[in-house]
Amino acid sequence: MNTTALPAHSAAPTARLTELDWLRVIAFGLLILYHSGMFYVSWDWHVKSPRLVPALESWMLWLNPWRMSLLFLISGAATALMTARLDGTSGNNGNNGNNGTEGLIASRSKRLLLPLLFGMTVIVPPQAHLEVVEKLRYAGSYGDFLKLYFQAYHGFCRGDDCLKLPTWNHLWFLPYLWAYTVVVLLALRLPLVRSFFSHPGWRQVVGGGRLLWVPWLLFALLRQQLLVRFPATHDLVHDWYQHGVYFAVFLLGFGLYGSRDDRHGAWEAARRLRWIALVAFIVVQVLSQTLTAEWRLVHGDDFPEWLLMALRALNAGKQWLPIVAVLGFGRQWLSDRDSPLLRWLTLAVFPFYLVHQTVTVIAGHLLAPLQWPLAVEAAALVAITALGCLLGALLAMRIRVLRPWMGLGPESKKPGILRYRAS
Numbered sequence: 001m002n003t004t005a006l007p008a009h010s011a012a013p014t015a016r017l018t019e020l021d022w023l024r025v026i027a028f029g030l031l032i033l034y035h036s037g038m039f040y041v042s043w044d045w046h047v048k049s050p051r052l053v054p055a056l057e058s059w060m061l062w063l064n065p066w067r068m069s070l071l072f073l074i075s076g077a078a079t080a081l082m083t084a085r086l087d088g089t090s091g092n093n094g095n096n097g098n099n100g101t102e103g104l105i106a107s108r109s110k111r112l113l114l115p116l117l118f119g120m121t122v123i124v125p126p127q128a129h130l131e132v133v134e135k136l137r138y139a140g141s142y143g144d145f146l147k148l149y150f151q152a153y154h155g156f157c158r159g160d161d162c163l164k165l166p167t168w169n170h171l172w173f174l175p176y177l178w179a180y181t182v183v184v185l186l187a188l189r190l191p192l193v194r195s196f197f198s199h200p201g202w203r204q205v206v207g208g209g210r211l212l213w214v215p216w217l218l219f220a221l222l223r224q225q226l227l228v229r230f231p232a233t234h235d236l237v238h239d240w241y242q243h244g245v246y247f248a249v250f251l252l253g254f255g256l257y258g259s260r261d262d263r264h265g266a267w268e269a270a271r272r273l274r275w276i277a278l279v280a281f282i283v284v285q286v287l288s289q290t291l292t293a294e295w296r297l298v299h300g301d302d303f304p305e306w307l308l309m310a311l312r313a314l315n316a317g318k319q320w321l322p323i324v325a326v327l328g329f330g331r332q333w334l335s336d337r338d339s340p341l342l343r344w345l346t347l348a349v350f351p352f353y354l355v356h357q358t359v360t361v362i363a364g365h366l367l368a369p370l371q372w373p374l375a376v377e378a379a380a381l382v383a384i385t386a387l388g389c390l391l392g393a394l395l396a397m398r399i400r401v402l403r404p405w406m407g408l409g410p411e412s413k414k415p416g417i418l419r420y421r422a423s
Contacts, residue, residue, distance in 0.1 A: 017081070018342065020257070022334040023326060024074050025345045027067065032356045032389065034063055035170070036382050039364040046131040046169070047365050051374055062285060065318040068173070070326060072246045073253035075177050079184060080258020101185050108181050111407060116174040118405035119354055124169045125149050127361045132156045132163065134365065170357040172234035176243075179236065180250045197255055203266070206256065211269045211324060212277060218248060219316035224309055245319065257327065267331050274328025281321035288314050348393035350407035359388030 037060050038045040040053040086100045129145045132138040136156055138145070148155075149165045156163040168175065187193045196202060206214045226241035233239045256266035270277075288311065295303065303311075363384040367377050396406035403411065 016338070017077070017257075018336055018338045019327075019330040019334040020074055020077055021342055021346045022337065023070070023330045025342070025349050027070050027074065028349045028353050030063060030067055031071075032352065032360075032385060033382065034060060034067060035357050035360050036378070036385055039360065039381065040378065046127050046361050047134050049364065049368055049377075051368075053374070058289070061289070065315065066320070066322045069245060069249045069319060070323050071173065072177065072180070073249040073257065073323060073327075076180075076184075076250035076253025076255075077257035078253075079181055079250075080254045083185070083188065084258065101189055105182055105185050108185075109178065110404060111409070112174045112178040112181075114404050115350070115354055115407040116168060116171055116178075119171045119174075120166050120168050123354055123358050124167060124171065127169050127358050128163065128165060128167055130361055130365045168234075171354070172236070173353075175236050176246060177250075180247050183247075184251070184254060203256060206252070206266065208269055209273065211266060212273060212280070212321065215248070215252065215320045216317050219245060219319045220313040222248070223312035223316050227312065249323070267327070270324050270328035271331040272328070274325050274332060277321045277324035277328060281318065281325060284314060284317040284321060288318065347397070347408065348390075351393040351396040352389040354406060355392035356385055356389050359392075360385045363388075 037056055039047065040049050040051070041057045041060060042052055042054060043057070082104060086104055125146060126142075128149065129138075129142055132145070135158065138156070140148075151165075153165050154162050156165070188197070204210075222241060222244040226244055230238065230240040230242075232242050234242070259265065259267075291311065291314075295307065360381065363381050367381060367384075370377070372380070392406070396402050396408055400411065403409070
């Protein structure tokens with residue numbers, strides 16, 4: 001029995017989208033800076049500077065609502081590119097298609113779950129150790145802590161808040177992405193699902209100017225119905241609001257941005273609407289912060305339900321509008337801008353992601369007692385994190401046995417030529 005090619009606009013193998021490569025690198029770069037900033041703000045984190053910078057919070061709030069969603073959208077687009085290559089090489093035989101899907105699931109599982117296992121075993125434990133040292137004044141050695149870590153000790157508590165060991169900390173992105181990828185790839189084995197993604201009609205739901213407000217409406221409903229009931233946990237099992245948002249943007253990336261269709265597609269719509277999306281995002285951000293601050297100034301934190309619902313609907317724009325702007329400017333400025341640097345960064349960015357937060361946590365813990373001028377300390381923290389990321393990537397690339405555990409594929413036989421492999 002024949003299967004329908006997926007999707008119709010990507011039936012043949014698709015060339016690399018350099019704008020996706022650039023945006024992925026930029027998004028992870030912002031994530032590294034964001035986590036460096038977490039050391040200096042009042043929000044709970046693994047370790048904290050004794051010299052907080054509250055003014056930094058208002059700037060980080062500009063990134064917070066959309067930074068991870070962008071990564072999931074890019075990952076959805078990358079998954080569509082992979083399935084397009086799969087359809088282009090497996091032909092129309094149903095069994096070949098199923099075998100290809102199984103192979104892709106196995107490949108993605110290896111690419112995502114091996115680094116997760118390595119990260120939870122080797123990379124993340126220093127973060128958890130320093131967290132209990134700073135928050136609970138734990139006096140045991142790192143070796144003593146590791147024994148508790150691998151025994152799944154749950155006794156490090158502050159009141160009802162307990163650190164559950166072992167933990168994946170910042171690596172929660174990997175199991176979430178793996179779950180979404182597997183769900184989509186398995187669903188695509190159903191003819192009905194393949195026909196849905198192949199049909200051009202559904203993409204018109206968010207076509208043209210509707211790209212600005214239809215996903216906004218979806219995120220508004222998710223915020224209103226799920227945000228309070230299911231606060232973020234990053235534990236994969238109980239995180240239903242986050243799943244609603246991240247799986248939605250993953251599907252949007254898969255269906256809309258996994259191709260080079262730029263005459264009538266979402267890429268071209270984002271490019272046309274990029275300035276409108278950017279200005280609208282700025283307006284929504286300023287309006288949301290102003291309304292919240294003014295209400296608290298007069299009434300404190302006692303927000304009536306109608307105002308909370310209105311603010312949630314408004315704040316949903318902060319989740320989607322900047323993504324449209326970023327995609328649009330990426331299409332305008334970064335399309336077909338390939339380079340050796342980009343190909344190297346595309347390869348290195350996964351090891352960067354794996355090691356960056358551990359380097360930041362260790363560096364922050366060691367720098368704080370030195371009492372350097374704050375600007376010097378912050379610059380040193382970012383610089384040490386960047387150097388640690390570079391060292392981690394170089395080790396992953398040079399040590400063959402380390403490559404799969406750091407998210408890298410087999411070493412290319414053609415130096416300088418890297419296929420697009422986004423996570």
